[in-house]
Amino acid sequence: MSAEAIADAVPEPAAQPSPKASTRSRFAGLRSAKTMTGLVMFGVFVLAGAFGPVFWRKDPSALSNDILQPPSSAHWFGTTQTGQDILAQVLVGTRVSLLVGVTAAVLATVLSLLVGLTAGYVGGLTDELFSALANVFLVIPALPLVVVLAGYLPTRGSLTVAVVISLTGWSWGARILRAQTLSIRRRDFIEAARATGERPIRIILFEILPNEFAIVASSFLFTIVFAILTQAGLAFLGLSDVTTWSWGGILYWAQNNQALQSGAWWWFVPPGLCIALIGMALALINFGIDEFVNPRLRVQKLAAKRARQMPVTKSEPRPASRRTDVVLEVTDLHVNYGEEPSAVKAVDGVDLVLRRGEVLGIAGESGSGKSTLAYAITRLLRPPGEVVSGSIHYWPRGEEPVDVLRMSPDELRAFRWAELAIVFQSAMNSLNPVLTLRVQMADSLTAHRPGMSTQQRDARVVEVMTMVGLPADRADAYPHELSGGMRQRALIAMALVLEPDVLVLDEPTTALDVVVQRQILNQIMALREQLGFAVVFITHDLSLLIEVADRIAIMYAGRVIETGSASELYRSPQHPYSDGLLHSFPHLHGPRKVLTGIPGTPPDLRFIAPGCPFQPRCSKAIASCTTTMPLLLATTKGHQVACLLTQPRSDDDGQL
The missing domain is CATH 1.10.3720.10 (MetI-like)
Incomplete structure (x- = not known):
């Protein structure tokens, strides 16, 4: 390949923050009221x-x-x-x-x-x-x-x-x-x-x-x-x-x-x-x-957080014909890290709907906002992360929806794990090293179901351990006495001990080998069929989601850029980023070829340039991509894409 061809293949770098702006953002924390006083x-x-x-x-x-x-x-x-x-x-x-x-x-x-x-x-x-x-x-x-x-x-x-x-x-x-x-x-x-x-x-x-x-x-x-x-x-x-x-x-x-x-x-x-x-x-x-x-x-915005932690306000009943199957809905969610003007917009206007019994996959590179979205849904964000605006509605069976963001601390403790549970990335760090599995699982039952006797709690612990494929005699084992796969199964058992309606999986198999990954995923899917809970599956592995998810949402730079059914997204990805993710892994059948991947690196979320955030890495970018932020619009029934290539454009809006 000639030098000119190589130069043409390399995308223009994203706009970098000036040294002065970086210095201002780095020392913004020293300008707090306490410090200045x-x-x-x-x-x-x-x-x-x-x-x-x-x-x-x-x-x-x-x-x-x-x-x-x-x-x-x-x-x-x-x-x-x-x-x-x-x-x-x-x-x-x-x-x-x-x-x-x-x-x-x-x-x-x-x-x-x-x-x-x-x-x-x-x-x-x-x-x-x-x-x-x-x-x-x-x-x-x-x-x-x-x-x-x-x-x-x-x-x-x-x-x-x-x-x-x-x-x-x-x-x-x-x-x-x-x-x-x-x-x-x-x-x-x-x-x-x-x-x-x-x-x-x-x-x-x-x-x-x-x-x-x-x-x-x-x-x-x-x-x-x-x-x-x-x-x-x-x-x-x-x-x-x-x-x-x-x-x-x-x-x-x-x-x-x-x-x-x-x-x-x-x-x-x-x-x-x-x-x-x-x-x-x-x-x-x-x-x-x-x-x-x-x-x-950093607690400068605690007053704003307290204002959100008011008693739960019931939303207006939604039309039954539209919401009978919905269990969780995220609307225009914005999550920032830090404070303006240098805040990192980790989640920027995300809209998602999760139906009962459905597996919703969320894919994207590291830094795309996947895990931040998971922690926002479960209200586990820690400072400096903060939900700036939006709503997260949960639909209990046969009841009116409630906004999770407006729950008081007591209501939130009652909601978490009983209605919505999460399985974290690192099983070793998520389990208490000085407590046995039996004690840790029984803690959830003691907090949410105080009327259960000790015998009933022990029976429930053994039951969920058996459900996820853990031998009952491992109930009195400590985390360090278990393999990585067994620890991950223990986390899943803890998440299911109260039979929640929604299970959030935040890259639960990242540190496991492919054989154990397959076993655990098969176990989760079998339990979903048996218990009927819905799953939000977060991972960077799009090929895995295509196999297990019903619908998939692709995230980039804190925004959902494409969403649709797993089969349709596999057959016809319409966003260049989705297409790049899909072609970043080899096919089992067909000719062998060099995998190109996606050139460049994700943008700095503190300094997003005007236009489409993927434009500096996109080989199909057009002129308007540098100035216009694409909206997430429907292309076919159930399929939405945030890309100007799928929307009408003028004749002079040619490729860059």
């Missing part, structure tokens, strides 16, 4: 300590005749028993307290990094020696040790106090970093770094340390608070240089002059309030960093 509060203290004494030109040690004056225009924070201005003392004390806190935090964090990372990565004798050293400092109470050291040192200045505090505050951070490093060093990307010849120091600094950013930041911020509190305590006890103004020093002189007894509240309240506010500011910053590192902790 904490940064503003901390910034006020830094500015007050750095420039406050310059603008408030009163000498904190100067005596005057304004003795024990409450706050006034002349003395905003009042005066002491000797007429000294308390605001001037607080401003100078802010500088000293912050200097002690930050210095101690830097020294303690550096020590904990050196000991924790080295011990965790090197291991062996080095780990034992460093761990023993950290354990010694952990056993000794920190505050009494600080008091003893500060009391016997010849100098008690701010730098001395900061060094003493850092020597007593590094050990707990080192232990946490060591434990995290021990876990990270066994991961594949660390082994890959070693295999490529990277030096240990580079692996520690560039591979391990960035993964421990949240721990290091938390340790640093906590140590600042600990150091400020400890310095205030030492000064209050007279164990540091009380002639140098600090928040603790102000409290020391207030206590010595009996400010509390004399009612001079303005003497001790300002420094105490400063200590409390600086602790609050650093805690808010730490919360923001945690949310930035771990998106599951």
